Amino acid sequence: MKYVSTRGSAPSLDFAGVTLAGLASDGGLYVPAQWPRFTHDEIAAMRGLPYSELAARVMQPFVGDCLTPERLRELTAKAYGRFAHAAVTPLTQLDERQWLLELFHGPTLAFKDVALQLLGLLFEEFLAREDGSLTIVGATSGDTGSAAIDAVAGLDRVEIFMLHPKGRVSDVQRRQMTTVRAPNVHNIAIDGSFDDAQAMVKRIFADRDVTDTHRIGAVNSINWARLMAQVVYYFAAALQLGGPDRKVAFSVPTGNFGDVFAGHVAAQMGLPIERLIVATNVNDILHRALSAGDYSAGEVTPTAAPSMDIQVSSNFERLLFDVGGRDGIALAEQMRGFESARAMQLTNAQREGASALFTSMRADEDDMARGMRWACEDCAEIVDPHTAIGLHAARVAELPHDVPVVTLATAHPAKFPDAVERATGTRPGLPARVGDLFAREEAYRELPGTYEAVRDHIVGHSA
Numbered sequence: 001m002k003y004v005s006t007r008g009s010a011p012s013l014d015f016a017g018v019t020l021a022g023l024a025s026d027g028g029l030y031v032p033a034q035w036p037r038f039t040h041d042e043i044a045a046m047r048g049l050p051y052s053e054l055a056a057r058v059m060q061p062f063v064g065d066c067l068t069p070e071r072l073r074e075l076t077a078k079a080y081g082r083f084a085h086a087a088v089t090p091l092t093q094l095d096e097r098q099w100l101l102e103l104f105h106g107p108t109l110a111f112k113d114v115a116l117q118l119l120g121l122l123f124e125e126f127l128a129r130e131d132g133s134l135t136i137v138g139a140t141s142g143d144t145g146s147a148a149i150d151a152v153a154g155l156d157r158v159e160i161f162m163l164h165p166k167g168r169v170s171d172v173q174r175r176q177m178t179t180v181r182a183p184n185v186h187n188i189a190i191d192g193s194f195d196d197a198q199a200m201v202k203r204i205f206a207d208r209d210v211t212d213t214h215r216i217g218a219v220n221s222i223n224w225a226r227l228m229a230q231v232v233y234y235f236a237a238a239l240q241l242g243g244p245d246r247k248v249a250f251s252v253p254t255g256n257f258g259d260v261f262a263g264h265v266a267a268q269m270g271l272p273i274e275r276l277i278v279a280t281n282v283n284d285i286l287h288r289a290l291s292a293g294d295y296s297a298g299e300v301t302p303t304a305a306p307s308m309d310i311q312v313s314s315n316f317e318r319l320l321f322d323v324g325g326r327d328g329i330a331l332a333e334q335m336r337g338f339e340s341a342r343a344m345q346l347t348n349a350q351r352e353g354a355s356a357l358f359t360s361m362r363a364d365e366d367d368m369a370r371g372m373r374w375a376c377e378d379c380a381e382i383v384d385p386h387t388a389i390g391l392h393a394a395r396v397a398e399l400p401h402d403v404p405v406v407t408l409a410t411a412h413p414a415k416f417p418d419a420v421e422r423a424t425g426t427r428p429g430l431p432a433r434v435g436d437l438f439a440r441e442e443a444y445r446e447l448p449g450t451y452e453a454v455r456d457h458i459v460g461h462s463a
């Protein structure tokens with residue numbers, strides 16, 4: 001399998017190459033040169049497989065000959081062996097047509113673990129082969145940071161610098177990052193938003209002063225391997241609900257468009273999906289883009305779903321590439337326009353292509369609180385604020401009545417206890433596997449929100 005950049009001029013790479021490269025050298029994101037496709041019978045034959053077997057089956061075409069099928073199965077068994085639920089991503093029924101796909105049974109209680117537990121192992125595997133090392137620079141609005149740190153803490157060949165927006169993540173999220181005391185882990189709180197942090201990460205990849213001496217890697221969903229691992233749970237859910245003989249819809253709380261793009265990939269691979277509902281909070285650039293073609297970034301509004309407080313949504317570029325004719329050179333120009341004006345109009349082809357599968361919804365803080373209350377009072381489920389946004393969208397979306405709707409439950413409610421308690425009156429407790437999070441000492445560096453300050457810190461503190 002070969003991968004090409006969404007901006008058309010970076011060299012094409014194999015799976016090991018894109019995993020270690022993260023971002024393409026032309027500033028684009030890597031995508032498979034063409035989508036592998038399963039037949040109906042091949043998908044039906046996946047029913048009943050344990051999650052780690054299913055994962056290996058779904059991912060093998062993307063991995064190509066970079067890992068043997070046996071080695072891939074060993075890695076998925078190890079990655080998903082750390083999950084607290086035997087099903088890894090269990091489904092829970094809410095009412096006659098609404099379902100929750102619980103993605104928070106990993107070590108750091110968010111869906112990010114599903115991909116990052118595997119990505120840590122892939123880094124080790126591919127770096128060992130070439131006796132190399134990697135300096136990871138990541139940006140987080142709360143969940144990627146802790147999941148990535150858990151996945152790579154203590155690895156000899158990897159160092160990680162994780163930027164989070166100061167004061168804009170929950171206490172649990174911050175502590176899950178800053179209490180990990182491993183010599184290869186560096187936490188940085190910057191003045192600014194997640195978007196500022198994400199822009200700095202992308203700039204570092206293009207900064208020759210850094211890349212001449214450091215091999216920079218990515219743990220954000222700009223890294224293709226992240227998305228690949230997230231495709232698997234769409235298959236897992238659909239197979240349990242009658243797929244591939246029946247279509248299923250998914251509602252996905254969305255920020256950086258990685259999770260929902262993984263649903264698009266599943267559909268390209270042949271999984272029958274009725275709709276993908278892109279559920280945003282009031283930081284609604286994706287809703288405006290999908291409903292009106294207006295992709296213009298405003299200021300970020302802090303909300304009770306902080307992990308989705310994002311305006312510039314990295315993976316949207318992958319969708320625009322895929323549905324807009326796969327013309328990397330034209331997209332590079334369009335993206336350059338967006339980067340200077342922070343605004344662009346989608347082309348007709350991009351709008352029409354996206355509308356074939358995607359619907360979007362925006363939830364304000366009241367909608368979100370109502371989502372949490374509905375789950376609690378009518379279904380006896382406590383859900384986190386991000387999941388509640390997905391649930392709100394799932395309940396208001398117009399869909400055929402016989403189609404099951406699966407909302408992706410992207411985080412454990414105990415990561416956001418204040419917002420959950422405000423909405424439901426119930427304060428969720430942390431599961432025992434998180435341990436003594438509030439007793440552990442924190443360590444992180446505060447830096448001004450300037451690129452130079454962050455770059456100099458990374459260069460000065462990396463081994």
Ligand SMILES: Cc1ncc(COP(=O)(O)O)c(C=O)c1O
Pocket residue numbers: 110142143144221253254255256257258259260307308386387410411
């Ligand atoms: C809890 C939670 N829900 C939803 C999202 C949005 O996911 P994505 O950025 O892949 O759209 C995030 C952050 O990525 C998150 O941490």
Ligand SMILES: N[C@@H](CCOP(=O)(O)O)C(=O)O
Pocket residue numbers: 139140141142143144145194219220221222255256258307308314
């Ligand atoms: N919501 C994320 C933001 C980063 O998104 P990613 O999926 O690109 O890593 C977070 O919690 O950090």
